Amino acid sequence: MSTVNSPSPQGEQAISLLLLADQDNCLVACRFLAKNSVVDIDQQPVQLANDIQIAHKVARIDIAAGAKILKYGAIIGSATTDIKRGEHIHLHNMQSDYLPTFIIPTRIEVQEL
Amino acid sequence: MQAYLRQDGSKGIRNTLLVVYLVECAHHVARGICQQFPDHDVQLIGFPGCYPNKYAQALMESLVTHSNVGAVQLISLGCEGFNRYGLEKVIADSGRPVNTLVIQENQGTAQTMLRGAEWVASTLTELDTATTVDMSVDELIIGTICGGSDGTSGITANPGIGRAFDQFVAKGATCIFEETGELIGCEGIMSARAATPAVAKELVQAVEKAAIYYDTLGHGSFAPGNADGGLTTQEEKSMGAYAKSGASNINGVIYPSEIPSEGGLYLLDVVPDGEVRFGFPNIADTAEIIELISCGSHVILFATGRGSVVGSAISPVIKVCANPQTYRNMTDDMDIDAGRIIENRGTLDEVGQEIFELVINMAEGGQSKSEKMGHREYLLTYKYFSAGRACS
Structure with missing residues (x-):
C-alpha cells in the first residue's frame, strides 16, 4: 500500500489519499478532505471539487x-x-457490473414525496 | 489457555447454560427463566417457527452441543413442530445436563418458569464445580464476519483479521470466513488459493450460486450504510470482505453446522441451495454469527466500519473497528482500533498481532467489549440446503 501525501495546514506531510494497487484509477481518502482543498495526486496538485468523506473514492x-x-x-x-x-x-x-446497489431515501427526499 | 473438556473431546472456552425456546410462543417463559440469573452465564436462544425445518433442527443440535455450552434447559409450548425429544436426546448423548419443560404440561407460564428456574439453579451449582484442562492454539476454531462495512473495512480491519488468520492457520487452528454473497467478484482470485482443484471448483460454484440467489432477490448483501461509508458496489464491498481470509490456502467449503475435521482455512457457504425460498439467506449479521458458531467457532472476529455493537449468546464476539472516526465515537463497544492504520499510527502486522493475542485472551478469562456490555444476540430462521449436506 503506497500513499499520496498532501501538505497539511501546519505544513507537515499528512497522508490524505491512499493508492491501494499500482494499476488502480481511484484513490481512497484516509481522512475528511474539504471541498476546494488541494491534494497531490501522483505528484500533481489537484483542487477537490467536492467534500470527500473518509474512505470515499477520488479519481486518480x-x-x-x-x-x-x-x-x-x-x-x-x-x-x-x-x-x-x-x-x-x-x-x-x-x-x-453484477447487482444494483440498494440505498434508502434521505430525510429530505422523504419529506419532498 | 484453559477450557472445559466435553465428552466428545472438544474443548470450550465458556461453560454457558442455555435456555432454549422451541417456538416463539415459549419465548417469554424461557426469557423469564434467564432473567432470574443476571449474574450467571445463562443465555437465551430459540427457534420462532411452529413448523419444522431440517436446517433449523440441525443448527439447533449444533448450538446446544457447542463446546462453549455446559447444560441446556428446553422450553416447549407443547403443540409446535420442533422435534424436542430428538433435540433432548442429542444433548443427553453429548453428556450434558438437559431438562425439557412443556408449558402445556406444567400448568402454564408461572409454574413452568418456577420449575425451569429451579432446574437452572441446581444445574449452575453443578457447573460451578467443573474443572478445566489445558487448551492449545491448534484446538481453537475462529470465525470471522464483517458488518456495517465502509470504505475503511477493506483497508484496515479486514486485512488485519487476515493477518491474524494467517498466524492461526500456521499454528494449526481452524479459521472460517463466510458470506459467499459478499465474495461476488472475488471468485477468480479466491479459487487460485484453493488447496486442491476440487476445492477451487467448489469455491467458484458457491459464489455463482450466491450471485444467482441475490440476483433473484433483486439486490445483494449491501446495506445503505455501506454506501454512506464510501462503498459503491457489491464487488467493491466483496474485495474488502475477502481480505478477512488472509493469504493461507483454502482447505474447503463447509456448510452451516459442519465442524471441520482438521485445522486450516475454510469458506462457510451460507446461501441456501435450489430456488429462492424463505427469503434472504441471512436477514442480519447475527444470523451469520450463529452459523459460524454452529461450525464450532469459539470466538468471532467482527470487522466493522460504521459501528456494529452485536455480541452472541454462545461465543464471544470481538469488534475490530476499521474506521478511526467510529472508534473514537464508539470506543466502549470496540475492542481493537484497526483504523489507526490509515492514520499512520500502526501497521497491519501490529493490528494482526493484537487480534491474535485478544483471541487467546478470550480463553484466559478475558471478556470482549460486547460480552461485558451484555450483548447476547441470537437469530435462527428457516433455510433449505440440499440432501447430503451437514445441515440438511
Missing part, C-alpha cells in the same frame, strides 16, 4: 464513461459518466 486520472473502476487492483464496477481526475467517485457516476 480522467475516467471515460463505460470504463472499469479499479481498486485493490480489481474491477469494482464501471463509470456511468465521464469522471475528472480529483472528482468523487460514488453512486452518481459508477455502478456495479
